Amino acid sequence: MYNSDVFRRISEKSSMMSKSQNKIAQFIINHPDTAPFLTASKLASRAGVGEATVVRFANFLGYRGYPEMQQHLQEAIKRQLTTVERLELSSEEYSEDEKVVYEILNDDIQNIKNTIQRIDPAEFKRAVQAIIEAERIYILAYRSAVSLGTFLEFYLDLVLQNTELIRSADGVSEHLLGIKEQDLVIGIGYARYTRRTVEVMKYAQEKGARTMALTDNLMSPLIPYADIKLLANSEISSFIDSFVAPLSIINALITTVTRKEQHKVKKRLADLEDLWATFHVFK
Amino acid sequence: MYNSDVFRRISEKSSMMSKSQNKIAQFIINHPDTAPFLTASKLASRAGVGEATVVRFANFLGYRGYPEMQQHLQEAIKRQLTTVERLELSSEEYSEDEKVVYEILNDDIQNIKNTIQRIDPAEFKRAVQAIIEAERIYILAYRSAVSLGTFLEFYLDLVLQNTELIRSADGVSEHLLGIKEQDLVIGIGYARYTRRTVEVMKYAQEKGARTMALTDNLMSPLIPYADIKLLANSEISSFIDSFVAPLSIINALITTVTRKEQHKVKKRLADLEDLWATFHVFK
């Protein structure tokens, strides 16, 4: 299985390589994330050898032809993509049962990493700006996503005092009836996208309000109705969707908004401190 | 530059896609590290459409042909490979402001990594067992932690139907008055630990119920009253605490409980599916 690994084969046979073959091997090793995408003739010219030599090189390593070698190079790159952080869960050290927790936490690390890749800084900036400029903010979240909505509402309302979470599932809330163009609606939608979230987003957009979606991918049904799109991955080895990466994005939103509005927020937080102290809210 | 991004183009045009084109878009988005390596015909069969439709899809997105689209998909994957590990925080590429989001997400990765280090598999196992054995489960969460509580309640109640979230801050809820030894109280407490959470945990333990704490460290005021202790880090460069790692632990809890109780849970989930279908809850 593993002897299919191109790099292993190269190192095994490196002593028997001709001058040109060495050039090719060198190129592949020095450009591991370019080589898998090249055609035989491109690889040839990049490595400075003839086309035929490349094909012979593949045969030399034991492949049936260049495409087979190419495929194995691609496999290697794919493994890299998916297992970056994979812990050694294979051993017998832990029972099936105990592995789950490690598996899930690693999946979630991967989710955040993939989310980082997909961040569009300009779009994120727009999201922050929209929150700051909004007169009122409505957060749409149903079912399990209510947890995310609750968190976002808690902090946005703490610092801006103009945020409200819409969670009742029946029809468009009365609160949204008077929605204005200066208002912002943030829809949170994952996996089994709740129909209601989509409907309300659509309604808000038709009313001319700004809309923002936090969802898992661009094919999500929320996307067509979102002026601002934030993506965060949610896949874990479970029957549930993970809200870890979206929550991290929310952390970032709250933090950035607060830093930008520091001058306004500072006094309010200080006042709150006094209030909390008076009522002994914290230990 | 960025308009070359396949995913962006897909989202821009997603509203004008036909049924088959949607299938293709769906496939590409759901298999971003497989799609770039497929030939037009393989992508066609994997997405369940004709070969010609794939070529037309590439044209539809504005590419001169399939190979051009493929190349752009490969670029995206290459970018990922080279940047996953290195943070883009060093350079002047991003403004102070744009860095925050990368900073926070990386902090959260670190939180999960540290949390993994601190997992005690035996203790985690006890936590799962306690949840399964409990007659009734009460979750204590106040203020921002309500979000975590909501999530945990949602799924535990979904699969076990014996869970309740206590969130009102005034005194000990009436629900807890009749608490028994076979019941379990799960307290979630972070940073500015709310006094109320601690008091209720103490009350529950005095009444003989089992107690479990999800908190950030062993010095947390919840710890003395917890029979079972789960730790998850929460520090990020912000004025708020991050619930990302605790949420990941909750993911793991829910997943493990559900897998262990599969025989009981399976039927219930199937029934729920029917119910949801009847009421068109999902898009």
Added chain:
DNA sequence: CATTATATGAAATATTTATTTCATAGTACA
């Protein structure tokens, strides 16, 4: 320094992959 063996690349050929064509199925609209 011949002589043989081996390696090499340009060009010819074979194979694979992409594109276009065309007949038909599916939709939208009157």
Added chain:
DNA sequence: TGTACTATGAAATAAATATTTCATATAATG
């Protein structure tokens, strides 16, 4: 319910890519 319009995939054709051939260069051997 018929008519026009659009979308679709199987098959034909075109283009790109891989492999083989063959003449020549290079190295190895006595």
